[in-house]
Amino acid sequence: xxxxxxxxxxxxxxxxxxxxxxxxxxxxxxxxxxxxxxxxxxxxxxxxxxxxxxxxxxxxxxxxxxxxxxxxxxxxxxxxxxxxxxxxxxxxxxxxxxxxxxxxxxxxxxxxxxxxxxxxxxxxxxxxxxxxxxxxxxxxxxxxxxxxxxxxxxxxxxxxxxxxxxxxxxxxxxxxxxxxxxxxxxxxxxxxxxxxxxxxxxxxxxxxxxxxxxxxxxxxxxxxxxxxxxxxxxxxxxxxxxx
Amino acid sequence: xxxxxxxxxxxxxxxxxxxxxxxxxxxxxxxxxxxxxxxxxxxxxxxxxxxxxxxxxxxxxxxxxxxxxxxxxxxxxxxxxxxxxxxxxxxxxxxxxxxxxxxxxxxxxxxxxxxxxxxxxxxxxxxxxxxxxxxxxxxxxxxxxxxxxxxxxxxxxxxxxxxxxxxxxxxxxxxxxxxxxxxxxxxxxxxxxxxxxxxxxxxxxxxxxxxxxxxxxxxxxxxxxxxxxxxxxxxxxxxxxxx
DNA sequence: CGAAGACTTGATGCCGATCAACAGGGGTGG
DNA sequence: CCACCCCTGTTGATCGGCATCAAGTCTTCG
Numbered sequence: 149x150x151x152x153x154x155x156x157x158x159x160x161x162x163x164x165x166x167x168x169x170x171x172x173x174x175x176x177x178x179x180x181x182x183x184x185x186x187x188x189x190x191x192x193x194x195x196x197x198x199x200x201x202x203x204x205x206x207x208x209x210x211x212x213x214x215x216x217x218x219x220x221x222x223x224x225x226x227x228x229x230x231x232x233x234x235x236x237x238x239x240x241x242x243x244x245x246x247x248x249x250x251x252x253x254x255x256x257x258x259x260x261x262x263x264x265x266x267x268x269x270x271x272x273x274x275x276x277x278x279x280x281x282x283x284x285x286x287x288x289x290x291x292x293x294x295x296x297x298x299x300x301x302x303x304x305x306x307x308x309x310x311x312x313x314x315x316x317x318x319x320x321x322x323x324x325x326x327x328x329x330x331x332x333x334x335x336x337x338x339x340x341x342x343x344x345x346x347x348x349x350x351x352x353x354x355x356x357x358x359x360x361x362x363x364x365x366x367x368x369x370x371x372x373x374x375x376x377x378x379x380x381x382x383x384x385x386x387x388x389x390x391x
Numbered sequence: 392x393x394x395x396x397x398x399x400x401x402x403x404x405x406x407x408x409x410x411x412x413x414x415x416x417x418x419x420x421x422x423x424x425x426x427x428x429x430x431x432x433x434x435x436x437x438x439x440x441x442x443x444x445x446x447x448x449x450x451x452x453x454x455x456x457x458x459x460x461x462x463x464x465x466x467x468x469x470x471x472x473x474x475x476x477x478x479x480x481x482x483x484x485x486x487x488x489x490x491x492x493x494x495x496x497x498x499x500x501x502x503x504x505x506x507x508x509x510x511x512x513x514x515x516x517x518x519x520x521x522x523x524x525x526x527x528x529x530x531x532x533x534x535x536x537x538x539x540x541x542x543x544x545x546x547x548x549x550x551x552x553x554x555x556x557x558x559x560x561x562x563x564x565x566x567x568x569x570x571x572x573x574x575x576x577x578x579x580x581x582x583x584x585x586x587x588x589x590x591x592x593x594x595x596x597x598x599x600x601x602x603x604x605x606x607x608x609x610x611x612x613x614x615x616x617x618x619x620x621x622x623x624x625x626x627x628x629x630x631x632x633x634x
Numbered sequence: 635c636g637a638a639g640a641c642t643t644g645a646t647g648c649c650g651a652t653c654a655a656c657a658g659g660g661g662t663g664g
Numbered sequence: 665c666c667a668c669c670c671c672t673g674t675t676g677a678t679c680g681g682c683a684t685c686a687a688g689t690c691t692t693c694g
Binding site: 209211212213215216217219230231232233234235236237239240254255256258259260262263266267269270272273274275276277278279280281283284285286287288290291292293332334335374378381382383384385386387388 | 452454455456458459460462473474475476477478479480482483497498499501502503505506509510512513515516517518519520521522523524526527528529530531533534535536575577578617621624625626627628629630631
Binding site for chain 4: 326327328338339342343346
């Protein structure tokens with residue numbers, strides 16, 4: 149089986165055999181995590197990165213008043229602790245939301261990759277940009293959108309990310325988050341998330357049954373959440389030739 | 392004089408003569424912008440990137456209800472339209488806040504740089520991470536911090552970024568933003584920004600005189616804004632050797 | 635000198651937070 | 665195996681921070 153990193157990057161471009169091998173070589177060891185296990189704590193001094201090979205993780209920060217802001221949800225092929233490429237100590241805590249597994253990755257391996265496979269390091273820059281745009285979308289949501297819109301956008305965002313990993317999944321999916329977690333991701337309280345979900349349900353956009361969501365009116369949900377799917381507009385034509 | 396990109400990256404690592412020359416070669420042309428000029432419009436299909444060589448720019452999105460969320464402020468050495476490395480159309484509008492100048496940069500030049508100067512492309516990945524952390528800090532602010540805290544954090548953030556470009560500047564600086572712009576960056580209305588600035592002033596943290604701010608009690612301001620200066624913790628030890 | 639933008643200040647309103655209480659369910663230990 | 669308990673979800677009542685509306689002043693620039 150392809151390494152999770154090769155799988156992820158292979159969705160974006162056709163990898164050469166060389167590149168494929170180089171990526172596969174990065175994921176030697178694997179470390180499994182129980183649900184709730186802490187992979188990395190804020191202010192830790194991580195010596196390595198991780199690639200998610202299985203399960204779901206999230207990263208968050210705790211503010212001085214004790215409230216939590218969830219920053220990311222991480223799925224197979226996502227890289228954890230990229231920040232350690234710039235900073236000595238982790239700016240965020242990373243924990244497993246489900247049973248999960250990660251492959252440790254030396255920071256220097258990224259440097260070596262840049263030397264041996266320039267196209268891949270250029271691709272990593274592009275992947276960074278995709279994540280940056282995702283962050284600015286969420287920033288605009290937190291700054292300027294209503295509670296209902298933020299919850300709607302979160303549902304669509306997570307569903308889409310789950311679907312790229314499992315194309316069978318369509319209108320119905322398990323979100324895998326508590327309402328408190330939805331709130332900490334969208335800047336709301338659990339109580340208000342509950343009311344917004346109910347409202348989306350009453351308005352016929354979704355139904356819920358035991359933690360599983362079904363999107364009944366995806367177009368309306370997207371309008372409600374001012375949601376734009378970015379994956380349509382990908383363009384990596386500038387990448388240099390493969391090695 | 393060093394190119395603005397070489398100047399910026401040179402603050403992070405010691406550039407080799409080769410690298411310096413490669414970076415200088417990127418900034419051939421220069422384009423000047425009047426205050427308020429639009430460099431890039433949302434949904435434009437930019438064929439190139441830009442490096443800011445002079446002045447200040449900002450990027451923002453307009454939501455369907457007409458409200459604006461400011462995403463970034465851009466200073467000398469910052470790269471504009473990095474998103475075009477991943478996407479066909481720009482997700483954000485970029486305009487000049489002051490008289491400004493930018494140097495256009497072909498996307499393919501980034502790819503060529505990755506091939507000829509792997510350490511520089513690895514460094515670009517690190518720079519991306521620094522921006523990503525800046526975004527997550529702001530995300531946490533919008534999601535979980537009070538209006539007063541967000542305004543306090545913005546003041547410190549901008550002052551620090553201005554200071555890296557002009558070390559003479561200390562407690563007093565010209566912010567260069569209207570209160571409406573502060574509001575659009577922090578997710579507030581201009582009216583409430585005004586009240587928060589007044590409050591910071593009444594509490595002895597700042598004074599204002601004609602658009603110029605003086606930070607009277609920086610420690611208190613930092614506590615109020617839950618502000619952490621990230622630049623202290625930089626660590627780029629993993630970079631490969633220079634060429 | 636006129637006009638438009640930026641700032642200031644007060645009054646009022648609403649969205650989402652907070653507080654509170656209870657129901658269901660699943661895991662754990664006795 | 666069962667009882668308990670904590671976690672999650674749900675719903676109502678009230679509160680408060682920030683938005684909105686409004687009006688006036690100051691500044692800047694054409």
